[in-house]
Amino acid sequence: xxxxxxxxxxxxxxxxxxxxxxxxxxxxxxxxxxxxxxxxxxxxxxxxxxxxxxxxxxxxxxxxxxxxxxxxxxxxxxxxxxxxxxxxxxxxxxxxxxxxxxxxxxxxxxxxxxxxxxxxxxxxxxxxxxxxxxxxxxxxxxxxxxxxxxxxxxxxxxxxxxxxxxxxxxxxxxxxxxxxxxxxxxxxxxxxxxxxxxxxxxxxxxxxxxxxxxxxxxxxxxxxxxxxxxxxxxxxxxxxxxxxxxxxxxxxxxxxxxxxxxxxxxxxxxxxxxxxxxxxxxxxxxxxxxxxxxxxxxxxxx
Amino acid sequence: xxxxxxxxxxxxxxxxxxxxxxxxxxxxxxxxxxxxxxxxxxxxxxxxxxxxxxxxxxxxxxxxxxxxxxxxxxxxxxxxxxxxxxxxxxxxxxxxxxxxxxxxxxxxxxxxxxxxxxxxxxx
Numbered sequence: 001x002x003x004x005x006x007x008x009x010x011x012x013x014x015x016x017x018x019x020x021x022x023x024x025x026x027x028x029x030x031x032x033x034x035x036x037x038x039x040x041x042x043x044x045x046x047x048x049x050x051x052x053x054x055x056x057x058x059x060x061x062x063x064x065x066x067x068x069x070x071x072x073x074x075x076x077x078x079x080x081x082x083x084x085x086x087x088x089x090x091x092x093x094x095x096x097x098x099x100x101x102x103x104x105x106x107x108x109x110x111x112x113x114x115x116x117x118x119x120x121x122x123x124x125x126x127x128x129x130x131x132x133x134x135x136x137x138x139x140x141x142x143x144x145x146x147x148x149x150x151x152x153x154x155x156x157x158x159x160x161x162x163x164x165x166x167x168x169x170x171x172x173x174x175x176x177x178x179x180x181x182x183x184x185x186x187x188x189x190x191x192x193x194x195x196x197x198x199x200x201x202x203x204x205x206x207x208x209x210x211x212x213x214x215x216x217x218x219x220x221x222x223x224x225x226x227x228x229x230x231x232x233x234x235x236x237x238x239x240x241x242x243x244x245x246x247x248x249x250x251x252x253x254x255x256x257x258x259x260x261x262x263x264x265x266x267x268x269x270x271x272x273x274x275x276x277x278x279x280x281x282x283x284x285x286x287x288x289x290x291x292x293x294x295x296x297x298x299x300x301x302x
Numbered sequence: 303x304x305x306x307x308x309x310x311x312x313x314x315x316x317x318x319x320x321x322x323x324x325x326x327x328x329x330x331x332x333x334x335x336x337x338x339x340x341x342x343x344x345x346x347x348x349x350x351x352x353x354x355x356x357x358x359x360x361x362x363x364x365x366x367x368x369x370x371x372x373x374x375x376x377x378x379x380x381x382x383x384x385x386x387x388x389x390x391x392x393x394x395x396x397x398x399x400x401x402x403x404x405x406x407x408x409x410x411x412x413x414x415x416x417x418x419x420x421x422x423x424x425x
Contacts, residue, residue, distance in 0.1 A: 153313045230412060233317055237409040240311040244387050
């Protein structure tokens with residue numbers, strides 16, 4: 001096969017001989033390779049590629065994914081071949097799914113939501129620790145619990161005190177009613193004794209006695225309620241006792257924190273050291289054995 | 303008669319105050335302080351006939367307050383009752399050595415406090 005100089009120049013200038021877009025894409029590759037070093041055979045083969053779409057695709061894939069070559073080489077090396085096929089199969093899947101994700105998370109809010117849910121999941125699985133926020137600091141939380149319960153206990157005490165005060169008012173008013181009823185009973189008793197034929201005096205006397213009994217019941221109920229209130233107030237001492245227990249736990253955590261800080265503290269003079277990712281003995285299928293390593297080096301040095 | 307109630311828990315101060323009122327005292331008969339330092343300030347400014355103090359408090363604890371009261375100022379002879387959660391024998395001995403007249407371990411009943419108050423006031 002032979003080419004005229006025009007055809008060659010046209011090819012090198014990126015003119016489409018076959019009328020296909022793919023050929024235009026492939027031409028820059030040719031330009032890079034052909035900077036004054038193309039042999040006649042190379043040119044011929046390139047012309048064939050421009051005529052044949054399949055060949056062009058093949059050249060494209062060669063030039064685009066040079067990693068494939070490396071993978072193919074790795075695949076040919078013993079010991080690593082077992083791992084490579086699934087990788088090759090997985091790659092296109094990952095490549096398919098990646099663009100989808102990129103399309104979904106095209107705004108900051110979406111990205112933040114996704115990142116947040118992912119991080120929360122990892123925290124739930126126990127892979128990540130809880131973030132160092134105010135809500136996750138034990139001493140801070142315990143302190144909040146102690147202070148909040150103190151505040152609430154004070155409010156409960158307000159309620160109990162209010163009931164107690166109201167009961168005192170009821171008792172004082174009951175006393176007044178009781179005094180009045182005593183006078184009423186005495187009056188009705190005298191009237192009914194003086195006028196035994198008038199039934200109203202007798203009936204009123206009986207009603208007053210019945211009311212006095214009712215007042216007695218109210219008094220005893222209020223007394224019983226007050227006793228319960230006093231008991232509740234006494235029980236509220238446990239709030240203070242429990243608060244002190246919480247403070248004891250806080251003190252233990254503080255001491256422990258101080259101890260751990262002392263134990264792990266560094267004088268700060270050392271520079272941060274780069275850490276190895278894969279070390280012999282790691283449970284990792286990506287580790288390379290001695291033979292694999294030599295084979296890899298030999299393959300790359302060809 | 304004037305009583306000083308010292309406790310860092312407002313609930314405890316109210317509980318003690320409530321018992322004191324049950325004994326026939328009114329609200330104007332007692333003052334409250336939330337730590338030893340504030341109690342000492344009140345003691346320096348006024349005259350009190352009885353001190354009811356907690357042990358574990360911020361700034362100045364009850365034991366330090368007792369030692370200070372017994373060592374200096376105008377209340378060296380004032381009756382002091384310590385009301386605390388510290389229930390160990392060693393702590394009770396320490397408090398008594400520091401100069402408290404009586405000792406109550408929380409939780410306590412109103413009856414116990416009444417008895418101890420009566421006992422201290424009679425002396």
